[in-house]
Amino acid sequence: MKKITLIAFVLFIGLITSQAQVKVSPGIRGGLNFSTLSNVEDNSSKTDFYLGGLVNIKFNKYFSLQPEITYSRQGDEGRYFEDGRTYSEKYELNYITLGAVAKFNFGGSGFHILGGPSLDFKVDDNYINSDPENFDLAIVGGVGYTLPNGLTFEARVKQGLLDIYGYEGVDDDYYYDEIILNQVFQLGISYTFKM
Known part of the structure; x- marks a missing residue:
């Protein structure tokens, strides 16, 4: 059984390398963020932007890996009540994100699905009475x-996968459904340069 597995693995690697013509293309990306924070009462999504660069590593017509670095303006729009009036305020959480998405092209065509991790480093926020964590870990799909x-x-x-205040869900007075996570929907375009 081990020999059959080894032979199958060698044949699989040989097939991939014989089909592979790796192409590396740098590019730029940008678009709109529609962001919010989970488990926050009286909030709504905030519209902002993201902008960055990428390197598309195309292994074959079906699969590519795309490392990315992006400046992403996130957060939400909160509402509060004072003197019988409703006010709104935009809360900013701005990150430099390092991501790597795997792209799978259907039938070798232009249509693709993608997914991968993102490590986000906070570069700025406008929170006055609290101090959000300096990083987040996220998963991306699209x-x-x-x-x-x-x-x-x-x-x-x-x-986002980590509470913005660092809560790990272990305190008796604080429940999992109170964890505050980044949630972002992105619409954007990118352009890869021919090399």
Whole structure:
């Protein structure tokens, strides 16, 4: 059984390397963020932007890996009541994100799905009475379409995995459904340069 597994593995690697013509293309990306924070009462989503760079590493017509570095303006719009009136305020959580998404092209065409992790480092916030954590870990998933000229249109969902205040869900007075997580829906475009 071990020999059959080894032979199958060697044949699989040989098939991949014989089909692979790795192409590396740098690019730029940008678009709109529709962000919010989970488990916060009286809040709504905040619209802002993201902008960054990427390197698309295309292994074959079906699969590519895309490391990315992005400046992402996130947070939410909170509401509060004072003197019988409702006020709103935009809360900023701005990050430099380091991500790597795997892209799977259907039938070798321009339509693809993507997914991968993101490590976010906070560079700025406008919180006055609290101090959000300096980093977040997120998972990204989405769909897109790439034109032959390198222009790509994508829709992504980015879900934070760590409480923005560092809560780990172990305190008796604080429950899991009170964990505050970043949630972002992104619509954007990117362009990869031909090399």
